[in-house]
Amino acid sequence: MRYESIAIHGGRMDDREKKAVNYPIYLSSTFAQPSLDQFQEFVYSRGNNPTRSNVENLAAELEDAKYGLVLASGMAATSLVFGLLKQGDKVLINNNVYGGTWRFVSNVFADHGIEYEIVNDFNNYNFDTADSNVKMVFIETPSNPLLEITDIRKVSAEAKRKEILTVVDNTFLTSYFQKPLNLGADIVVYSATKYYAGHSDILAGLVMVNNDELYAKLKFLQNTYGGILSPIDSFLLARGIKTLSLRLDRHQKNAWLVAQYFQQHPAVKNVYYPGLKSHKNHEIQRSQADGDGGVLSIRLNDGWDSKKFIEGLKIFDLAVSLGGVESLICHPASMTHESYALELQNKIGIDNKLLRLAVGLEHQEDILEDISNALKEAKI
Ligand SMILES: Cc1ncc(COP(=O)(O)O)c(C=O)c1O
Incomplete structure (x- = not known):
């Protein structure tokens, strides 16, 4: 199926016995398990909730991504990804990013012993000059608010050579216009509050990833931090995505x-x-x-x-x-x-x-x- 069709038919899981054309809202915090030695896929809604899993699958299909994670806001998505960093790590970031991202980098990192450096022009940045503790590149392209463009292919390839993760905030374009994972990036984050949801009625965030190991870490953090999207908002997000x-x-x-x-x-x-x-x-x-x-x-x-x-x-x-x-x-x-x-x-x-x-x-x-x-x- 092509993008427009996936947006309408994608993500659906197998719960279709009533033939509802919309995936139902599962307002249940917990799920009964068949037996002590046989747990089913859904146990507790912080870990997995069917309505959330449905929109996670949908967003991943649209992105050509293997995995999608849905969070309570764009900042929850960005914070989740920053949760991969350890004391002593350093992040390179483009000079105009969303103010909330900057607030995180410039206020919270120091408390955790994480460093950052602003890069004014990633398109001409020489990764051979990067400090050895650089573990992540975080770029917004187009950037907010100056609409600057970073060459995702070039930056991802250079960063990969140095074993640095490339994270792209793709909020301004969505997967409809740009697919950073297909250009070489490791992780894509979104404020799905914006175009995905599309009606200024909910806040939501997305994280997209292909790598199994990275996904396992991020999924662990999603369940641990607990900043997940509610079932009702997951439904609204899926509805927004259709158009x-x-x-x-x-x-x-x-x-x-x-x-x-x-x-x-x-x-x-x-x-x-x-x-x-x-x-x-x-x-x-x-x-x-x-x-x-x-x-x-x-x-x-x-x-x-x-x-x-x-x-x-x-x-x-x-x-x-x-x-x-x-x-x-x-x-x-x-x-x-x-x-x-x-x-x-x-x-x-x-x-x-x-x-x-x-x-x-x-x-x-x-x-x-x-x-x-x-x-x-x-x-x-
Ligand atoms: C580019 C970008 N990234 C992230 C965010 C944060 O998203 P949220 O407000 O959903 O937490 C925003 C919000 O304006 C944004 O514009």
């Missing part, structure tokens, strides 16, 4: 139009969208992804006021997050990346003027009109 490809096609179409509109508008100084030919890593993006997603960032020119622009928008709500059906705008420096010290924010380019737009599924003309009107109101 993922349709939604992403429309998100992308609308984002493209918005990016092109911004590009020709005198109010806009910079547009960051990997689908634009002018994007510095456009060619890398084309070589590894089938699409560019629905998120873009901009900076307005002097003479236009960002606050007035935001306040002038009627369709775009001012809110963190992305990947739901509705259009959102946010101010990364104060809303999603406030955990970065001001000096670091400025060094990376997450400055006060940067705005991130998550383009939704509204009619394209309504979206463009909204932006056009708000830019008029933003003129100083």
